[in-house]
Each structure stands twice: as structure tokens, then as C-alpha cells.
Amino acid sequence: MNEKSNFRRGSVELLILYLLSQKDYYGYELSVVIREKSNGVLDIPVGSLYPALYKLIDLGYITDYKKQIGKRLTRVYYHMEQEGFKRLDILLKDYTLTTEAIQNVLKYQITGEEGK
Amino acid sequence: MKDAKSKQVKAYIKELKMYLPVFCADTKRYVSDMRQALGDFVQENENAGKEDLVREFGAPKDMAANYMIEADGEVLGKAILRSRYLKRVITIVALSIMVFYGIECTLAIISFHRLEEAYISREVIEIKVEDEYQVEDEGQIEEESQIKE
Numbered sequence: 593m594n595e596k597s598n599f600r601r602g603s604v605e606l607l608i609l610y611l612l613s614q615k616d617y618y619g620y621e622l623s624v625v626i627r628e629k630s631n632g633v634l635d636i637p638v639g640s641l642y643p644a645l646y647k648l649i650d651l652g653y654i655t656d657y658k659k660q661i662g663k664r665l666t667r668v669y670y671h672m673e674q675e676g677f678k679r680l681d682i683l684l685k686d687y688t689l690t691t692e693a694i695q696n697v698l699k700y701q702i703t704g705e706e707g708k
Numbered sequence: 709m710k711d712a713k714s715k716q717v718k719a720y721i722k723e724l725k726m727y728l729p730v731f732c733a734d735t736k737r738y739v740s741d742m743r744q745a746l747g748d749f750v751q752e753n754e755n756a757g758k759e760d761l762v763r764e765f766g767a768p769k770d771m772a773a774n775y776m777i778e779a780d781g782e783v784l785g786k787a788i789l790r791s792r793y794l795k796r797v798i799t800i801v802a803l804s805i806m807v808f809y810g811i812e813c814t815l816a817i818i819s820f821h822r823l824e825e826a827y828i829s830r831e832v833i834e835i836k837v838e839d840e841y842q843v844e845d846e847g848q849i850e851e852e853s854q855i856k857e
Contacts, residue, residue, distance in 0.1 A: 620745035638745045639771040642738055643778035650780075667748070668741060 604636055604644045606687060609680040612654055612672040619645065619668065645670060653679050716758050717746045720768055727772035732787035738775055 607626055611617060617625065622645075623638045648654045653676035656668050672680075721743050728735050742765075749764055750756050756764075765771060776784070 618744075618748070619741055620748040623745075637766055637771070637774055638742065639766065639774035640778045642741050643775055643780070646734065646737070647780065665747070665751075667744060 603634075604640070605648065606680070606683045607634070607636075608641070608644060608648065608670075609653065609672065609676055609683065612670055613677060613680055616669045616671045618670070622670070648676070651675075651679075714747075714750075716756075716761060717743060717750060719758070720746055720761055720765075723768035724771055727769045728775065730784070730787040730791045732783075732790070734779065734783055734787070735775070738779075742771065 608622060611622060611625060619642055620638055623636055623641050627635050645654070645656075649656060649670075653673060655671050655673055657671060658666050659669050661667050721739060724742060725731070725739060728739070746761060746765065749761065753760060766774070
């Protein structure tokens, strides 16, 4: 992934890989599911989602394939690869560690003695 | 109804293309995927209009900006440099062709004027020659008739 990855970009990668570990999705469907399951809190525009998907394809974590839907419509579906599962494990562990660490910091309150 | 929807999608994509600074393989794939996503939205929402498309996906210029932010900087940078290089080459070739044809046209005009003058002078000479022949012929005829007599 990009060296300049920030928190949101990291989250997008995690969310995409997690959803694709469940089943194959097409681009717009991914965007809708993320928005619906997060109760509208995480609204990742499709315009941002596709470049993230391309990066994951380039890195070999996922692949894409075309599927004929009806007579005229063809959709591009994304499929998780073995490397993607490994990457998801790393990201989930990192996410858990980071959120725990953040929670610990947020729980911390300066006591009277430390304040002096 | 379907035609109207596909026109909306086409108009959106056209505007999106306008805001993308380069059109390389990656942007082509992006535009194709966006067309598909817009098509999916339009199919799932029967009464969707242009405003609904903008509400769901954002304005085309925002969409292009999103792509620019998220796209691979290295790939995009190379594409922009390639595009600039191509534009320069095309400009140089176009200018060269214009200069070449400009010179060609100037030379053609000059030679046309020369030919025009040459034609007129030849015409004058021919008329003169004809007159001389006529005079000569008339003289010869007179001489022959005198001999006969």
C-alpha cells in the first residue's frame, strides 16, 4: 500500500477485505453495504472505493472478474485471494491493538498528584 | 424512460471525463467502473434523476478529485508526464506541418504569379509571330502571283 496511508485509507482497505472475505461483491454494492452496516457513519464514495480496489488488485490481495447479469448488464465482481486473507489478519490485529491503545489513552485521567 | 436514464449517466460520465486531467488505462478503467456503478444505481432506483445521481455519488468534479486523491501517485504522475510529452510532440509536429505548408503555399503563389506573367508574355509573342507570318505569307502570295503573271 501507499506509504502515505492515513487512518481513513487504512480503514477502507480493512473494510473492503473484511467484506470480500465473506463473499464476492461488485463495486457499488460494497459502497452501499459499508454505508448501510455502519448506519451511514462510514460513507465511502464509490469514486474513492475504486482506486482502493485497484491497489488491492495490483498487490494481489483480490482479483476481479466479469459476470453477466441479465441480457445486457455485465458487472465486475471482486474476489478475495489467499494473500488477501493474510493481509486481513494483519490489519485486524493492528486495528484491535490500535483501538485498545486509543481506548486506554482516552480512559486515562490525570490524578491530583500527577497534575502537580 | 430508460433512454432518459442512460442519457443522464452518459452526461455524468462526460462531465467526469472533462475533469480528469489525463486519460490513461487506469482512468479508462475507472470511468468504465463508474459508468457501471451509475448504471446499477439507476437500475435500483426507478425514479432517479440527475440530482439523485449527484446526491449519491457526488458532483462529477468531486468524483474526479476523489480519484486524484486516491489514485496511485506514481502511475498518475507517469500518465501526466506522458500526456504532456505527447502534447508537446503533437504541437511541434502540427507547427512543423503548418510552417511546411505555409512555405509550400507561399512558393506555390509565387510560382503561380510567375507562370501567370509568363503565360501572358507568351500569348503576346504568339500573336506577334502570327502577324509576322501573316505578313510573310501575304508577301509570299503576292510574290508568287507576280511570278505567275
